[in-house]
Amino acid sequence: xxxxxxxPRHEVTEMGQEVxxxxxxxxxxxxxxxxxxxxxxxxxxxxxxxxNVPIDDSGMPEDRFSxxxxxxxxxxxxxxxxxxxxxxxxxxxSSLERVSLHFGNGxxxxxx
Amino acid sequence: QKEVEQDPxxxxxxxxxxxxxxxxxxxxxxxxxxxxxxxxxxGPELLMYTYSSGNKxxxxxxxxxxxSSKYISLFIRDSQPSDSATYLCAMPGSSASKIIFGSGTRxxxxx
Numbered sequence: 001x002x003x004x005x006x007x008p009r010h011e012v013t014e015m016g017q018e019v020x021x022x023x024x025x026x027x028x029x030x031x032x033x034x035x036x037x038x039x040x041x042x043x044x045x046x047x048x049x050x051x052n053v054p055i056d057d058s059g060m061p062e063d064r065f066s067x068x069x070x071x072x073x074x075x076x077x078x079x080x081x082x083x084x085x086x087x088x089x090x091x092x093x094s095s096l097e098r099v100s101l102h103f104g105n106g107x108x109x110x111x112x
Numbered sequence: 113q114k115e116v117e118q119d120p121x122x123x124x125x126x127x128x129x130x131x132x133x134x135x136x137x138x139x140x141x142x143x144x145x146x147x148x149x150x151x152x153x154x155g156p157e158l159l160m161y162t163y164s165s166g167n168k169x170x171x172x173x174x175x176x177x178x179x180s181s182k183y184i185s186l187f188i189r190d191s192q193p194s195d196s197a198t199y200l201c202a203m204p205g206s207s208a209s210k211i212i213f214g215s216g217t218r219x220x221x222x223x
Binding site: 004042043045048056091093100101102103104105106 | 148153154155156157158161200210211213214215216
């Protein structure tokens with residue numbers, strides 16, 4: 001089992017550009033989460049999918065952020081346009097039961 | 113008041129010491145409690161979880177829950193340099209989808 005796979009590992013972009021982060025969850029898991037981690041705010045839930053359907057997106061900071069899960073094996077988180085305050089590590093996690101979240105190794109985003 | 117409070121540290125102890133990591137929470141409805149470990153530049157991984165008050169042991173790790181005080185602890189016995197990581201407590205939040213994480217305590221074990 002390869003675990004949760006995220007790409008890219010690092011992304012450096014200029015303010016105003018579109019950023020797309022990708023996630024492949026563990027096969028068979030029916031829940032997928034996108035988190036953002038910063039020193040100031042810790043680990044924050046952005047959006048939660050269950051069976052490919054967005055259930056709770058109350059953590060998405062603003063309309064610049066959007067997430068999709070077109071099928072059980074792929075999800076994207078898009079930021080358009082990006083801003084310097086979006087700089088953070090973005091994690092994708094999947095689970096079969098909520099107790100045990102399996103995290104990817106994250107995408108470190110820097111917006112200059 | 114945050115729902116989950118955790119001292120960010122950093123905490124530095126010598127190898128072999130007993131380590132105590134703690135969290136407090138405000139919502140008495142929380143039913144189960146988790147500890148995640150996060151190595152540098154990696155994602156968090158589940159270390160232990162418990163549904164009830166009392167102690168749960170797994171090797172050198174013991175999770176303790178005191179629901180009356182809304183206080184949870186993680187003890188590490190015979191600490192090793194490989195235990196150096198950030199430890200995050202976690203518990204389900206107010207809605208079914210949310211798991212709330214503490215801010216994490218950075219732990220360093222000195223050889």
